[in-house]
Amino acid sequence: MTIHTPTTEAQACAVVKSVIDSATPLSIRGGGTRAGLGRPAQAESTISSAGLTGITLYEPAEMVIAARAGTPLALVQETLSERGQMLPFEPMDHRALFGSEGDPTIGAVAACNISGPRRINAGAARDSLIGIRMVNGRGELVKSGGRVMKNVTGLDLVKLVSGSHGTLGFLTEVTFRVLPRPERLVTLQWSGLSDEQGVALLSKALGSPFEPMAAAHLPAGLVGDQAHTLLRLENFSDSIEYRAGELALLLGEFGLPERFEGETPAELWNLIRDAAFFAGTDEAVWRLSLAPTNGPKAVATITRSLPGARWFYDWGGGLVWLAVPPEGDAGAAAVRDALRPLGGHATLVRAPDAVRAIVNVFQPLAEPLMRVTVGIKKSFDPAGILEPGRMYAGI
Amino acid sequence: MSAIAFPAPDAGILARRNEIVAGLSALVAPSALITSDDERRPYETDALTAYRRMPLAVVLPSTTEEVAAVLRYCREQGVPVVPRGSGTSLSGGAIPQEDAVVIGVSKMNRIIEIDYANRVAKVQAGVTNLAVTGAVSAEGFFYAPDPSSQLACSIGGNIGMNSGGAHCLKYGVTTNNVLGAKMVMLDGSIVEVGGSHLDAPGYDLLGLINGSEGQLGIITEATVRILRTAEGARPVLFGFPTSEQAGSAVAAIIGAGIIPVAMEFMDKPAIEICEAFAKAGYPMDVEALLIIEVEGSDDEMDAQLARIVAIAREHGVTTVKESKSAMEAAAIWKGRKSAFGATGRIADYICMDGTIPTGQLPYVLRRMDEIVKGYGLRVANVFHAGDGNLHPLILYNCNDPVEAQKAEDAGMDILKLCVEVGGCLTGEHGVGIEKRDLMTYQFNPEDLAQQMRVRAVFDERWLLNPAKVFPLEGRIAA
Numbered sequence: 001m002t003i004h005t006p007t008t009e010a011q012a013c014a015v016v017k018s019v020i021d022s023a024t025p026l027s028i029r030g031g032g033t034r035a036g037l038g039r040p041a042q043a044e045s046t047i048s049s050a051g052l053t054g055i056t057l058y059e060p061a062e063m064v065i066a067a068r069a070g071t072p073l074a075l076v077q078e079t080l081s082e083r084g085q086m087l088p089f090e091p092m093d094h095r096a097l098f099g100s101e102g103d104p105t106i107g108a109v110a111a112c113n114i115s116g117p118r119r120i121n122a123g124a125a126r127d128s129l130i131g132i133r134m135v136n137g138r139g140e141l142v143k144s145g146g147r148v149m150k151n152v153t154g155l156d157l158v159k160l161v162s163g164s165h166g167t168l169g170f171l172t173e174v175t176f177r178v179l180p181r182p183e184r185l186v187t188l189q190w191s192g193l194s195d196e197q198g199v200a201l202l203s204k205a206l207g208s209p210f211e212p213m214a215a216a217h218l219p220a221g222l223v224g225d226q227a228h229t230l231l232r233l234e235n236f237s238d239s240i241e242y243r244a245g246e247l248a249l250l251l252g253e254f255g256l257p258e259r260f261e262g263e264t265p266a267e268l269w270n271l272i273r274d275a276a277f278f279a280g281t282d283e284a285v286w287r288l289s290l291a292p293t294n295g296p297k298a299v300a301t302i303t304r305s306l307p308g309a310r311w312f313y314d315w316g317g318g319l320v321w322l323a324v325p326p327e328g329d330a331g332a333a334a335v336r337d338a339l340r341p342l343g344g345h346a347t348l349v350r351a352p353d354a355v356r357a358i359v360n361v362f363q364p365l366a367e368p369l370m371r372v373t374v375g376i377k378k379s380f381d382p383a384g385i386l387e388p389g390r391m392y393a394g395i
Numbered sequence: 396m397s398a399i400a401f402p403a404p405d406a407g408i409l410a411r412r413n414e415i416v417a418g419l420s421a422l423v424a425p426s427a428l429i430t431s432d433d434e435r436r437p438y439e440t441d442a443l444t445a446y447r448r449m450p451l452a453v454v455l456p457s458t459t460e461e462v463a464a465v466l467r468y469c470r471e472q473g474v475p476v477v478p479r480g481s482g483t484s485l486s487g488g489a490i491p492q493e494d495a496v497v498i499g500v501s502k503m504n505r506i507i508e509i510d511y512a513n514r515v516a517k518v519q520a521g522v523t524n525l526a527v528t529g530a531v532s533a534e535g536f537f538y539a540p541d542p543s544s545q546l547a548c549s550i551g552g553n554i555g556m557n558s559g560g561a562h563c564l565k566y567g568v569t570t571n572n573v574l575g576a577k578m579v580m581l582d583g584s585i586v587e588v589g590g591s592h593l594d595a596p597g598y599d600l601l602g603l604i605n606g607s608e609g610q611l612g613i614i615t616e617a618t619v620r621i622l623r624t625a626e627g628a629r630p631v632l633f634g635f636p637t638s639e640q641a642g643s644a645v646a647a648i649i650g651a652g653i654i655p656v657a658m659e660f661m662d663k664p665a666i667e668i669c670e671a672f673a674k675a676g677y678p679m680d681v682e683a684l685l686i687i688e689v690e691g692s693d694d695e696m697d698a699q700l701a702r703i704v705a706i707a708r709e710h711g712v713t714t715v716k717e718s719k720s721a722m723e724a725a726a727i728w729k730g731r732k733s734a735f736g737a738t739g740r741i742a743d744y745i746c747m748d749g750t751i752p753t754g755q756l757p758y759v760l761r762r763m764d765e766i767v768k769g770y771g772l773r774v775a776n777v778f779h780a781g782d783g784n785l786h787p788l789i790l791y792n793c794n795d796p797v798e799a800q801k802a803e804d805a806g807m808d809i810l811k812l813c814v815e816v817g818g819c820l821t822g823e824h825g826v827g828i829e830k831r832d833l834m835t836y837q838f839n840p841e842d843l844a845q846q847m848r849v850r851a852v853f854d855e856r857w858l859l860n861p862a863k864v865f866p867l868e869g870r871i872a873a
Contacts, residue, residue, distance in 0.1 A: 291513040
């Protein structure tokens with residue numbers, strides 16, 4: 001296994017060009033903490049972003065930061081924090097779930113469209129990603145977007161590449177819009193609600209003018225014996241005081257909430273962000289995205305055929321994290337059958353390589369969409385050398 | 396004006412017009428097919444009225460299946476297609492060409508479903524932007540993107556152009572507010588991307604479709620995010636002695652961690668034009684005006700405004716005028732949103748749409764003034780200050796061809812300036828025909844080639860809105 005570590009964009013182009021003729025598959029590596037995402041890699045050599053590091057632009061007053069792809073995410077977050085800012089989308093850390101080590105990179109956050117609880121309100125990583133520079137499968141340097149947040153110049157390749165898991169190109173530099181850190185953070189917690197009640201509470205809160213920034217429901221057994229339904233408010237201190245009071249009134253039918261400030265809720269939200277309740281087990285882990293009120297319905301159907309499953313809800317019910325026994329198809333048929341009448345999609349995030357090699361890790365696409373997907377892959381990577389098979393067979 | 400070229404019409408298609416019209420008439424109801432000169436004329440142009448071309452025919456389907464049948468037919472016949480929403484494009488995105496069939500979605504104007512618990516609305520593509528908000532406002536919800544043309548422009552057109560508006564500083568643009576779309580591909584196949592859930596699987600085709608300017612397919616339905624309206628909203632006017640001070644106040648407000656829902660800038664010529672039209676009570680003794688809107692309860696708005704006013708005072712604000720009533724608030728926004736219309740009452744104008752890094756604002760304002768004066772013309776500036784999206788209005792007399800050409804040249808110089816300082820050619824109006832020939836200024840050949848290869852996946856023969864976005868020379872088909 002050869003590992004290429006270019007330190008310039010020109011070197012990165014040369015690396016890709018060097019494998020085109022031999023059609024040698026190339027896997028793309030950032031910090032390696034999320035290498036378990038997608039189907040098992042089938043590459044013979046690797047191109048690493050470890051040599052492309054450093055923040056290249058940070059303008060706090062313009063709310064924009066740019067960094068080379070291999071820059072540690074932690075460095076980006078610290079740099080923003082020093083100026084009272086943050087990435088808006090609260091990216092998940094996969095190390096707990098995968099048991100992986102290393103430093104997550106900002107490039108992988110863009111390439112895999114990694115978001116967290118704030119996604120329900122502030123958008124996904126792809127919504128904040130405003131510019132990319134990348135090497136496509138022809139070994140050409142391609143840029144899209146830029147450093148301004150309003151930009152409709154030409155086709156939006158930024159969005160297309162975000163979430164493509166390296167199959168369209170090797171990112172060399174990414175630019176994100178950022179937001180001010182809130183002055184204060186308060187979590188309201190209701191206990192003892194059923195899944196349906198919990199999601200109903202979250203829906204009512206998210207449909208209120210009081211702007212919860214995160215909304216999750218943890219069934220009994222994940223944190224103590226009781227179920228917990230959580231809303232996180234972020235704002236100026238005086239605003240939080242008012243909104244917390246109004247939400248408690250609005251949601252009076254669900255009982256009185258407890259209220260947390262400071263580090264305790266942050267740790268709990270990190271567990272939710274990282275699906276860390278499922279860390280260190282051999283369970284297969286699924287991530288279901290669906291209309292929030294369909295979350296409990298999907299879970300009810302799935303758990304009928306997969307007893308022993310564990311789960312919790314983020315995004316107001318619209319994101320279901322589901323842990324099931326890893327045997328057989330790791331629950332693929334049960335999960336996807338349950339979604340068929342409800343809409344939405346499921347991704348197998350964690351399972352043994354052998355399982356991820358035989359089941360569809362990402363939701364299978366309808367035929368015309370698959371045709372477009374194949375075409376797009378070819379348009380970036382005609383020789384099929386970049387992470388082939390990471391998303392779908394041949395893609 | 397005639398500087399922007401169109402592809403030469405295909406003589407073979409023009410010669411076969413009767414045959415093609417007959418073919419189309421077999422696919423749609425008679426009332427959906429427009430062929431007479433008089434009835435086709437409204438479709439000659441859009442809001443970029445300096446350019447016009449009479450289309451071969453116009454089809455106004457009522458269903459997705461009709462759109463599919465017409466597209467399939469046009470592909471078989473090799474006839475170009477120009478998709479059209481409400482025809483409000485300022486960049487010429489909906490201007491047809493002589494050998495093209497216009498497919499308009501204006502008859503597909505039904506709200507299909509509203510789901511408050513999941514905060515989404517499913518609508519047909521011809522529904523107007525404001526009608527979405529209208530359908531959900533009784534329940535206290537709204538659809539966030541609010542382009543100035545929102546009374547007329549369609550959701551389909553909004554997706555095509557990835558439209559923005561005054562409030563996207565907080566709520567994002569169209570691409571951040573659309574969860575799903577039904578699109579008809581050129582071969583007539585119907586695809587559904589996304590839905591009522593977040594983050595569709597596979598490549599982000601929804602992200603690609605937003606802002607694709609009708610080059611990938613025709614959107615017939617969309618699922619959009621609806622949001623709960625804030626408890627209250629209050630626009631406040633801040634007058635400054637110089638544009639530089641207004642610009643530095645904007646930077647300082649953001650630097651203090653405050654994201655107002657909107658921050659709009661107007662310079663003196665724009666203030667005068669809008670005040671004469673809307674009687675909004677804009678201060679007339681200042682060089683620059685910011686309209687800053689805050690949201691929340693009365694107490695929250697008071698607290699946030701107190702912070703903003705304190706910052707504005709540090710930056711030399713001379714007038715602070717709060718709206719005291721809903722009527723005053725409406726008048727303030729009426730003045731801003733009618734800026735284009737009001738300008739049209741005193742002169743012909745072209746409205747540009749570049750974006751710049753906001754730190755470059757003072758330099759760019761000064762240079763724009765020099766550029767336009769250099770052509771012997773006047774410019775009025777209204778723009779979204781929080782995100783650096785400029786809308787210089789270049790005033791000219793359209794009956795004077797020399798002046799018209801100068802206005803267009805000045806506009807192109809301004810867009811080049813936007814790119815030079817690190818910005819882009821278009822923030823929300825789209826490339827259309829207007830900025831097409833400047834694309835090589837922002838992108839190098841590899842960037843454009845990659846975009847064109849992606850485009851070719853959907854339309855290898857360049858039949859969908861072919862005159863737009865990409866320079867006519869050097870096109871890549873696959």
